[in-house]
Amino acid sequence: MNTISFLSLLKRELVRFLTNLNQMIFPVVVSSLLYLVIFHLVLSKTQIGGGQYISFLLPGIVMMAIINTAFANASFSLFITRWTKHAESLFIIPLKPWQFVAAYLLSGLARTLLTAAIILVAAMFFLPISISSIFLLLGNLIAACILFGSLGIILALLAETFEQLGLFTTFFLTPLTMLGGVFYSLNQLPEFAKTLTLLNPVFYLVDGFRAGMGGIPGFNPITGLLISGVMGLSVLALVIYLFSNGWKIKQ
Numbered sequence: 001m002n003t004i005s006f007l008s009l010l011k012r013e014l015v016r017f018l019t020n021l022n023q024m025i026f027p028v029v030v031s032s033l034l035y036l037v038i039f040h041l042v043l044s045k046t047q048i049g050g051g052q053y054i055s056f057l058l059p060g061i062v063m064m065a066i067i068n069t070a071f072a073n074a075s076f077s078l079f080i081t082r083w084t085k086h087a088e089s090l091f092i093i094p095l096k097p098w099q100f101v102a103a104y105l106l107s108g109l110a111r112t113l114l115t116a117a118i119i120l121v122a123a124m125f126f127l128p129i130s131i132s133s134i135f136l137l138l139g140n141l142i143a144a145c146i147l148f149g150s151l152g153i154i155l156a157l158l159a160e161t162f163e164q165l166g167l168f169t170t171f172f173l174t175p176l177t178m179l180g181g182v183f184y185s186l187n188q189l190p191e192f193a194k195t196l197t198l199l200n201p202v203f204y205l206v207d208g209f210r211a212g213m214g215g216i217p218g219f220n221p222i223t224g225l226l227i228s229g230v231m232g233l234s235v236l237a238l239v240i241y242l243f244s245n246g247w248k249i250k251q
Helices: 003-018 026-042 053-083 097-123 134-158 162-178 191-198 201-212 221-244
Strands: none
Touching: 003 053, 003 097, 026 053, 026 097, 053 097, 053 134, 053 162, 053 201, 097 134, 097 221, 134 162, 134 201, 134 221, 162 201, 201 221
């Protein structure tokens, strides 16, 4: 393992977003807090699962920000590298395929941790926050980073224009998050809608993260975490395979 080259690539990715916090972090934080403030003002007395709706909503909003951040970090960084024709020179660095992928995913993990922490700290000023399981919180956060960071890498390899990146987010990622149990409980749905929701990978991440913050899960959180982990590792294996073959990189 070429540790120096790996750390150099990882440092480049970390510096990229740390020097552009106003573009990389704050937009997601502001939009997430706007969701919370508006729902808090409009539905402050609404109850769900024996508690306040806003307390039910908070974990889903945080996980939605995590998913969007992990996806955007990997897809935008790698796409820019390809678009500026820098990929050919970058990938002559003596690193194994999994090390390239790990650098992108670890930088995404750092960015999502910072984003989630800022949202939670800001939410503490007007919402009661409790944590019942650090394991579920970190486990689902890491699973989300692996799954959607890997999907972001695949899209960055597929896309040829910025418009294609945007289309995927609009017609795939946004519907998945909106229909993944962020704003509603699984128990509120009719049977056919429950079945469709259980096919959505976002649901398991949201539901498990909510359980980690003391909420009532709609599905077994450990089983959900295992499902998310298997999906994430499967997509990660595909990404490493594509990198090892130089797909869309050495062409």
